[in-house]
Amino acid sequence: MWELFTHPSNLLFSVSLCLMFLLGILEGLLLIIGLSSQGFLDQFIPDQLLDVNHPNTHHADVDLDSSNIFIQFLDWLYLGRVPVLVWLIIFLTVYALFGLITQNIYHYYTNSYFPLWIIAPASFILCMPLVRTSAAIIAKILPKDETTAIHSDELIGRTAQIILGNAKLNYPAQAKVSDQFGQMHYILVEPETDVVFLQGQEVVLTQKTKVGFQAVYISI
Numbered sequence: 001m002w003e004l005f006t007h008p009s010n011l012l013f014s015v016s017l018c019l020m021f022l023l024g025i026l027e028g029l030l031l032i033i034g035l036s037s038q039g040f041l042d043q044f045i046p047d048q049l050l051d052v053n054h055p056n057t058h059h060a061d062v063d064l065d066s067s068n069i070f071i072q073f074l075d076w077l078y079l080g081r082v083p084v085l086v087w088l089i090i091f092l093t094v095y096a097l098f099g100l101i102t103q104n105i106y107h108y109y110t111n112s113y114f115p116l117w118i119i120a121p122a123s124f125i126l127c128m129p130l131v132r133t134s135a136a137i138i139a140k141i142l143p144k145d146e147t148t149a150i151h152s153d154e155l156i157g158r159t160a161q162i163i164l165g166n167a168k169l170n171y172p173a174q175a176k177v178s179d180q181f182g183q184m185h186y187i188l189v190e191p192e193t194d195v196v197f198l199q200g201q202e203v204v205l206t207q208k209t210k211v212g213f214q215a216v217y218i219s220i
Contacts, residue, residue: 004100004103004104004107005017005100007103007113008116009103009113009114009115009116009119010099010100010103010113010116011116012099012116012120013095013096013097013099013100013103013123014096014100016092016095016096016099017092017093017096017097017100019092020089020092020093020096023085023088023089023092024089027085076132077128077131077132077135078132078135078136078139079135081135081139082135082138082139082142083142086138086142087135090131090134090135090138091131094127094130094131094134095123095124095127095131098123098126098127098130099119099120099123099127102114102119102123103119152208153208154179154180155177155179155185155187155205155213156205156206156207156208156213157204157205157206158177158178158179158204158205159177159202159203159204159205159218160175160176160177160187160189160202160203160204160205160213160215161175161176161177161200161201161202161203162174162175162189162197162198162199162200162201162202162203163175163176163186163199163200164199165199166196166197166198166199167189167190167191167196167197167215168190168191168194168195168196168197169190169191169192169193169194169195170190171190172188172189172190172209172211172212173188173189173190173197173199174186174187174188174189175187175188175189175203175215177205187212187213188211188212188213189203189205189212189213189214189215190209190212190213190214190215191203191214191215191216191217192206192207192214192215192216195217197215197217201217201218202218203215203216203217203218204216204218
């Protein structure tokens with residue numbers, strides 16, 4: 001059994017399984033100290049997947065234009081309808097177990113393993129329906145307040161506090177901001193002009209950027 005995990009052809013699956021455990025431990029430690037990675041991860045999800053006006057079904061109103069095929073695919077995988085960290089743990093678990101089980105069965109009959117360059121992409125594609133099914137089950141189990149999401153645009157105008165590093169123009173720092181539901185979001189913030197936001201300062205979010213938000217300093 002140990003050979004199954006350590007064989008070079010299965011290394012990617014073993015790493016995925018270890019990463020899944022590390023993410024769970026990290027989130028547990030963050031919760032102990034009163035933080036969470038969830039708000040930070042949510043900012044990387046397209047707004048179409050976080051539409052609070054369609055919480056119950058399959059986002060049927062998502063534009064079916066071919067330019068949105070990628071968005072449709074993510075929606076099909078339930079990404080955005082369960083917390084991002086939970087979805088990532090589901091994916092890593094299903095991908096790792098699917099690959100290892102497939103390799104184990106193949107080894108049982110042939111006494112060899114599929115090459116990594118074949119089994120890794122094949123497992124990635126074939127495990128997606130299982131990822132979707134697992135995420136759908138988890139989405140029904142999780143309490144609704146665990147999956148409440150808002151458009152990132154709704155954070156504009158709210159006050160954020162720089163919590164990690166100093167923010168400069170084109171060099172954002174991590175900040176935290178509370179939404180209208182009292183949920184805390186961890187975002188990247190940079191100033192609109194050539195000033196510096198120091199750690200601990202409070203700023204007002206003014207507009208979105210590709211990686212986070214721009215803000216202005218609250219003058220006293």
